Amino acid sequence: MNINKTEGRITIVAVPVAVVAFAVFSIAASRIGATAIVVKGHVGVTSTGETEQRRVRVGTGFSEGDTVRTEVESMVEIVFDTGHTVALGEKSNVVIQAMSKTRGGGSRSIFGLSVGSMKSLVRKLRSKDSRFEIHTKSAVVKVRGTPPFYVKAGEDGSTDVDLTPGERGKVCVDGANRQVCLDPGYRTTVGPDGDPAEPFAISADRLDALNRALSFSSEKKAATDAQTGALVNHLARKLSVPTVSRSGNDSFYENLENQYDIGRGMHDDNSGSTADPYVSGSIIINTTH
Amino acid sequence: MLRKFVTTLIVTLCATGIGDAVADEKGTLMFSVYGNYGSWNADSIDNSGGQSMVYSQLVYDASSWGASVTMTYASTSYDTIQSDNSFNVSGLTDTVIGTYYSAKINDVSIRAGVDLIVPTGKNSFPLDERQSMITDDVNSDLMLLNHFGGGLSFRPHVIAAVKRGRVAWAAGFNYLVSGSYDTSGDLENDTYDPGDKLVAVISANIDTGDDQFALVTLSFTTAGRDTLDGDDIYRQGDVVALEARYVRNWFDLFKGTLGGKISMQGKNDIVGTDNSITSETGNSNGNIMEIFFSGRRRVASDYSLTGVLGTKHVAANSYSMGEGLADAGRDVVYLEPGLIWIVDSKAYVTAKLRYATVSDYQDDFSPEDARYNVITLEVGMVYSF
Numbered sequence: 179m180n181i182n183k184t185e186g187r188i189t190i191v192a193v194p195v196a197v198v199a200f201a202v203f204s205i206a207a208s209r210i211g212a213t214a215i216v217v218k219g220h221v222g223v224t225s226t227g228e229t230e231q232r233r234v235r236v237g238t239g240f241s242e243g244d245t246v247r248t249e250v251e252s253m254v255e256i257v258f259d260t261g262h263t264v265a266l267g268e269k270s271n272v273v274i275q276a277m278s279k280t281r282g283g284g285s286r287s288i289f290g291l292s293v294g295s296m297k298s299l300v301r302k303l304r305s306k307d308s309r310f311e312i313h314t315k316s317a318v319v320k321v322r323g324t325p326p327f328y329v330k331a332g333e334d335g336s337t338d339v340d341l342t343p344g345e346r347g348k349v350c351v352d353g354a355n356r357q358v359c360l361d362p363g364y365r366t367t368v369g370p371d372g373d374p375a376e377p378f379a380i381s382a383d384r385l386d387a388l389n390r391a392l393s394f395s396s397e398k399k400a401a402t403d404a405q406t407g408a409l410v411n412h413l414a415r416k417l418s419v420p421t422v423s424r425s426g427n428d429s430f431y432e433n434l435e436n437q438y439d440i441g442r443g444m445h446d447d448n449s450g451s452t453a454d455p456y457v458s459g460s461i462i463i464n465t466t467h
Numbered sequence: 468m469l470r471k472f473v474t475t476l477i478v479t480l481c482a483t484g485i486g487d488a489v490a491d492e493k494g495t496l497m498f499s500v501y502g503n504y505g506s507w508n509a510d511s512i513d514n515s516g517g518q519s520m521v522y523s524q525l526v527y528d529a530s531s532w533g534a535s536v537t538m539t540y541a542s543t544s545y546d547t548i549q550s551d552n553s554f555n556v557s558g559l560t561d562t563v564i565g566t567y568y569s570a571k572i573n574d575v576s577i578r579a580g581v582d583l584i585v586p587t588g589k590n591s592f593p594l595d596e597r598q599s600m601i602t603d604d605v606n607s608d609l610m611l612l613n614h615f616g617g618g619l620s621f622r623p624h625v626i627a628a629v630k631r632g633r634v635a636w637a638a639g640f641n642y643l644v645s646g647s648y649d650t651s652g653d654l655e656n657d658t659y660d661p662g663d664k665l666v667a668v669i670s671a672n673i674d675t676g677d678d679q680f681a682l683v684t685l686s687f688t689t690a691g692r693d694t695l696d697g698d699d700i701y702r703q704g705d706v707v708a709l710e711a712r713y714v715r716n717w718f719d720l721f722k723g724t725l726g727g728k729i730s731m732q733g734k735n736d737i738v739g740t741d742n743s744i745t746s747e748t749g750n751s752n753g754n755i756m757e758i759f760f761s762g763r764r765r766v767a768s769d770y771s772l773t774g775v776l777g778t779k780h781v782a783a784n785s786y787s788m789g790e791g792l793a794d795a796g797r798d799v800v801y802l803e804p805g806l807i808w809i810v811d812s813k814a815y816v817t818a819k820l821r822y823a824t825v826s827d828y829q830d831d832f833s834p835e836d837a838r839y840n841v842i843t844l845e846v847g848m849v850y851s852f
Binding site for chain 1: 497499524526533535537563565567569571576578582622624628629630635637639640641670674682684686716765849
C-alpha cells in the first residue's frame, strides 16, 4: 500500500511536472534565438513588462517583444538561428513583434520599425507559412529570401525600401491600397499616408551611401578587401601598363584614370602614369557603374 | 644580379599563378579603342604642331590574373623655330604585352606581373630628323606621346597591400630592363642602351569618413647609366614625388577629387670635359608642383558629365642663362570637360575636350617667352564580351 501511495504521489507530482516541462519545451522549441554579434556605440533593449533599458553588448540575446533602440552613431547587428541577419542603424527603434517557429517547420520574424533604418539579409524561407516582415507606419515590407535590403522609416512616417543588386529575390511592399514588388537593384518610397511608388533603379551613388551607412560585418570585410584591392590597382597603374576596366564593375575613378592612363601612362617614358590628373582608389566596387 | 633575381621570381610567380588560375576562373574579355587628336601653337613665336593617335587595348581579366595587349598608332608633326625642317613621324609605337597574377596570403593582397615592351615603334631617326625634334621638356605638356619607340624591354613589378584600422597600406616596385637600339640607322657605333630603371612606391588609402577617403603616395625613381656604343653617357637624376588626393561625394550625385603633387629630381650625370661621366654642376631638373580638381556629375542613369581643372608649375632649374642648360620653367593651366555614356551593361563611351595654356619662359631652350594653346579631343569606347 505504501507503494501504491508512493506511486500515487509520484503520479500526482509527475503529471504537472510533465505538463510544465512539455510546455516549457514546446515554448523553447518554438522560439528563435537571436544574438548581437556587432555592437557600436550605445544600444539598449527593453523587454516586455520591463521599464528599464538594458545595454546591448556582443552576445546579448533577444526575445519576442523586445524593443531595441540605437543612439546617435550607434548600430547593432543581430544574427538569428534561422540564418537571417539584421543590422539596425543609428537613431532607430524596432520592436521584435514575432520571432518564432511555425508548426509547418517555418519561421515568423516580424519587426515593427517605428523610426530609423534597418538592413536585412533573409535566407530563403523554408515553408509557405514562413514570414519575414518589417512594419513601418506607412508600409509592410515582406520578403521571401533576398539579397540584403534596406528599410528606412522616417520620422514623418515615410518609408524607403531598397533591395540591393543580386541574382534573385523579391521584396514586396504593402501600402494603404496597393502592393509593389521589388526586384534586386530596385527601390521604392512610401509617403506617410500613401502607397508605394513604382519601383525604380537604385543609383550607384545611393548604393554607395547605403553601404557606407549600414553594413554587415561580412560586408565590412569585403569592403576591406576592396580598399586594399583598389590600392593595389592604384599602384599597378603606376608600375605596370594601365588597363581599361569594365563599365559595370569598377568605380568611376578607376574608369577615368584608366582611360587617361592608356593614352598617357604607357608612353610616359615607361615610368607609369605619373602625369595623370585623375584619382583612383575608390573603395567601393560592384556598383552599377 | 638583382635584375636576374627579380625577373626569375616574377616570371615564375606569374607562370605558376596563371597556370592554376586558368583552370579555375572564367574572366572577362574587353576591347577598347580611343581616338585622340591634339593641336598646339604658340602666340609669340612660330612654333606649332599636332598629334593624332588611335590606341587600342585587348584585356583578359580573370580577377586573380590577367593579360593585356596595348597598341598605338600615332602621327606627329610639328615646326619650331629651332629647326628649318619640320618633324614628322607616323606609325606604330611600341606594343606592350602585360600579364599579372594576384593572390591573398592571410590578409595581405599581393600582385606580381611582367610587361613585355616589344619594339614595334620607330626608334631610329636620321640626324636631320633628330635635329628637328623638340629638346625642351615643354613637349610633355604639348603632346601625349613623345617617345616613339625603344628596344625590346621588360618590366616586372610586385605590389603588396594590407589594411590596418582605417588605413590600407601598399608598397610596390617595378624594374625596367631596357633593351638597346640603334638610334640613327645611318650612323655606325651609335647603339644606345638606356639605363635600367627602378621605381618604388608606397601608398596609403585613408578612410576619412562616410563618402570620402584620402590617398597619399610617395614614389622614388632611380635609373642606371645610359650607354652609347658601350660608353657611359648619361644618368637621369633620382626623382622623389609625393601625391595626395582627397576624394568625396561633395553633394548628391557629384563626386570629386582635390589632388596635388610635388616632384623633385636630383642632378643628372653627364659626360664632363674629360669625357668621363660626372654629376652636372647645377641641377637641370626643376621641381614640379601640380594641383587639380576633378569631378563627375551624374545627370541621368546613363550619362555623367566630367570635368578637370588644374594648374602645374615647373620651377626654373639652377642653371643661369647662357650656360646651355638653363630652363626658366613653365606654368600650365588646364580645363577638361567631358562625358561618359553607359551604352549598356557591356559598353561605355567617353569623350573629353582638353584646353591648356602653357607659359614657357625664355631660357637656353626658348629664345623668348612663349604662350602655347593646346587643344586635345579624345573619344573612346570600351566593350566587354
